[in-house]
Amino acid sequence: MLRETTTGLPRRRRAPLGLGLVLGLVALGLAVVGSVAVGAKGLPPSVVLDALLHHDPADPDHLIIWQVRVPRTLVGLLAGAALGLAGVIIQGVTRNPLADPGILGVNAGASLCVVVAISVAGIDSMTGYVWFAFLGAALAAVVVYGVGSLGRDGATPLKIALTGAACEAAFRSLTTGILVSDNATYEQFRFWQVGSLAGRDAAVVTQALPFLIAGFVLALASARTLNGLALGDDVARGLGQNVPAGRALCALAVVVLCGTATAMAGPIAFVGLMVPHAARLITGPDHRWLLPYSMVLAPLVLLVADIIGRLVAQPGELQVGIVTAAIGAPVFIALVRRKRVRG
Amino acid sequence: MTTVMAVQRRTARRTAVVTLVLAAAVLAVFLLALSIGDFPIALPDVVRTLFGNGTVRDNYIVLRLRLPRALAGLLAGFAFGLSGALFQRVLRNPLASPDVIGVTAGSSLAAVLCLITFGVTGAIVPAAALVGGLVTSVLIYALAWRRGVTGHRLVLVGIGVAALAASAMSYFLTRSDVRIATQALVWITGSFARVSWTEVRMAAVFLVVLVPAALLLGRALSVLQLGDDAAKGLGLRVERVRLGLLALAAELCGVATSVGGPIAFVALVSGPIATRVLRTGRPGLLPSALVGALITLLADFAAQHLLSGTHQLPVGVVTGAVGAPYLLFLLATANRGGRS
Numbered sequence: 001m002l003r004e005t006t007t008g009l010p011r012r013r014r015a016p017l018g019l020g021l022v023l024g025l026v027a028l029g030l031a032v033v034g035s036v037a038v039g040a041k042g043l044p045p046s047v048v049l050d051a052l053l054h055h056d057p058a059d060p061d062h063l064i065i066w067q068v069r070v071p072r073t074l075v076g077l078l079a080g081a082a083l084g085l086a087g088v089i090i091q092g093v094t095r096n097p098l099a100d101p102g103i104l105g106v107n108a109g110a111s112l113c114v115v116v117a118i119s120v121a122g123i124d125s126m127t128g129y130v131w132f133a134f135l136g137a138a139l140a141a142v143v144v145y146g147v148g149s150l151g152r153d154g155a156t157p158l159k160i161a162l163t164g165a166a167c168e169a170a171f172r173s174l175t176t177g178i179l180v181s182d183n184a185t186y187e188q189f190r191f192w193q194v195g196s197l198a199g200r201d202a203a204v205v206t207q208a209l210p211f212l213i214a215g216f217v218l219a220l221a222s223a224r225t226l227n228g229l230a231l232g233d234d235v236a237r238g239l240g241q242n243v244p245a246g247r248a249l250c251a252l253a254v255v256v257l258c259g260t261a262t263a264m265a266g267p268i269a270f271v272g273l274m275v276p277h278a279a280r281l282i283t284g285p286d287h288r289w290l291l292p293y294s295m296v297l298a299p300l301v302l303l304v305a306d307i308i309g310r311l312v313a314q315p316g317e318l319q320v321g322i323v324t325a326a327i328g329a330p331v332f333i334a335l336v337r338r339k340r341v342r343g
Numbered sequence: 344m345t346t347v348m349a350v351q352r353r354t355a356r357r358t359a360v361v362t363l364v365l366a367a368a369v370l371a372v373f374l375l376a377l378s379i380g381d382f383p384i385a386l387p388d389v390v391r392t393l394f395g396n397g398t399v400r401d402n403y404i405v406l407r408l409r410l411p412r413a414l415a416g417l418l419a420g421f422a423f424g425l426s427g428a429l430f431q432r433v434l435r436n437p438l439a440s441p442d443v444i445g446v447t448a449g450s451s452l453a454a455v456l457c458l459i460t461f462g463v464t465g466a467i468v469p470a471a472a473l474v475g476g477l478v479t480s481v482l483i484y485a486l487a488w489r490r491g492v493t494g495h496r497l498v499l500v501g502i503g504v505a506a507l508a509a510s511a512m513s514y515f516l517t518r519s520d521v522r523i524a525t526q527a528l529v530w531i532t533g534s535f536a537r538v539s540w541t542e543v544r545m546a547a548v549f550l551v552v553l554v555p556a557a558l559l560l561g562r563a564l565s566v567l568q569l570g571d572d573a574a575k576g577l578g579l580r581v582e583r584v585r586l587g588l589l590a591l592a593a594e595l596c597g598v599a600t601s602v603g604g605p606i607a608f609v610a611l612v613s614g615p616i617a618t619r620v621l622r623t624g625r626p627g628l629l630p631s632a633l634v635g636a637l638i639t640l641l642a643d644f645a646a647q648h649l650l651s652g653t654h655q656l657p658v659g660v661v662t663g664a665v666g667a668p669y670l671l672f673l674l675a676t677a678n679r680g681g682r683s
Binding site for chain 1: 437438442443486487489496499500503504506507509510511513514516517521522524525528529532607608611656657659660661662663664666667668670671
């Protein structure tokens with residue numbers, strides 16, 4: 001599939017970019033190994049390997065590996081890939097380098113629904129949050145995109161961004177309105193709100209997987225549409241693309257990916273914003289490379305951030321959302337200061 | 344040529360009329376806020392009390408209980424509206440309001456640190472918020488500086504800093520007793536419920552200096568609007584004026600936040616609303632500030648009296664919940680699509 005999508009590129013660039021993607025995958029593999037091996041309880045590599053190969057349910061160490069670290073790693077891997085892809089698509093569709101699930105109100109929509117779930121429906125498990133977060137993200141994206149594309153000239157980047165900011169503020173105030181009068185809900189919500197990979201069990205992954213696979217396929221298939229849209233609506237139309245349909249498919253992919261990622265890990269800042277910018281520095285503007293690169297780099301960032309969070313604050317840990325922001329903000333600002341990130 | 348002048352004259356007249364109407368509306372809502380409550384006081388009595396001839400009861404209710412809160416709404420809203428319009432016009436980006444680019448996030452983080460990590464309350468919190476906002480603005484400006492500052496880069500850097508501050512805040516909010524965390528949450532949402540004369544006096548002193556300075560220096564905006572090269576050609580020291588205007592905008596925002604917290608959305612929508620009412624295509628500074636004051640007073644009025652009984656919402660909840668649909672409405676009905 002990868003070979004097929006690269007045929008349009010000059011031969012000179014193809015080999016290094018392909019090699020880079022392989023290197024990225026190797027690094028991601030190392031991060032996965034690290035994420036399974038490192039934790040609050042120091043387990044020697046032999047035990048880790050033994051647990052993975054010959055699972056013994058009676059051994060507490062094996063239980064740690066299988067019930068805590070493996071689901072956690074899987075959540076990081078999948079949520080990261082989803083955020084990376086969603087970031088590329090949002091930035092591509094809106095032609096807006098500021099676009100991010102957080103800025104476009106998708107995270108705030110998910111948060112609002114989770115708060116309603118806790119407060120009104122009394123849901124108190126991660127597996128329960130997933131559906132509500134998903135619903136909220138979907139509603140937010142539909143509202144933002146729907147309102148943003150009203151008016152004569154359709155969904156301009158600026159209108160989408162403003163609509164997103166407006167919706168985010170509205171959702172956040174409703175969320176706060178519930179939280180300030182309901183201590184019990186706030187007690188639960190504030191831990192979800194930080195964004196963390198900890199405490200998710202295998203059921204979360206199983207529930208999310210079908211959505212994610214659909215989202216991944218949609219996202220990777222949207223490369224050509226995004227390349228067209230990058231040239232402007234008129235050129236895209238001239239190239240024979242159905243612009244509204246392409247946009248709608250992209251929006252659907254973003255909803256599915258952001259909704260599921262937020263449902264799994266909470267509102268994680270910066271990964272969807274930062275990774276596509278970093279990837280663009282390597283690949284240039286071609287979405288056929290940008291999408292797979294972001295899909296590999298984003299989970300790498302997320303897993304490394306999670307490992308760092310487990311190591312720096314022992315015996316406790318920093319939630320991954322804090323670490324991604326702490327790493328992401330300086331990197332992002334450095335990127336902004338370079339001329340290559342254009343408006 | 345004559346038609347151009349006629350249009351200009353009509354625009355100027357419209358601006359003056361709109362400004363007067365807005366000022367009258369602000370005054371009306373302000374008096375209403377003093378008059379209505381658990382113990383209603385008739386408007387003539389309110390006015391008499393304000394001029395120092397009230398009864399003991401009216402003096403207590405109006406001057407001690409209601410006036411600080413109403414003044415806080417007036418001053419904070421005015422400063423937010425002015426600050427937002429300045430940011431949006433200097434940076435030529437409708438997203439560049441202090442709540443988007445991280446100035447209020449810095450204020451909030453400082454306040455949360457006071458409330459949660461150091462366990463401090465009282466007048467230190469608003470002072471810390473003011474300092475936090477200013478430090479953050481300097482940081483954002485310094486980080487965005489690269490042989491001059493462009494609006495685009497400043498917004499991007501600001502969003503980065505805002506996200507960092509927001510996540511640090513979320514983290515500190517998980518590190519405390521839920522009741523203290525709720526208090527902090529109310530603070531970072533924005534509320535005038537606990538405002539006293541101390542905060543109001545502090546804000547008034549700052550605003551007496553900042554507002555005239557902003558309006559005066561703001562006259563350069565129409566030259567700045569022509570583009571950097573043209574403005575330089577006309578003898579304007581572009582970088583210096585821009586820095587001055589941004590510094591004033593940041594300070595206005597810091598003062599506003601120190602009064603009642605970072606009330607969502609007022610700074611972001613005041614400019615666009617003023618633009619729409621004025622039909623000039625860009626937000627006038629004084630009308631934007633008045634729109635900010637009007638929104639904030641109305642929102643605080645709703646926050647106090649919307650829900651029955653003792654239940655009160657923080658004002659920030661109302662501004663977000665009401666302001667956002669209005670901005671959406673503006674976006675949906677604007678024919679020009681908001682390209683600027």
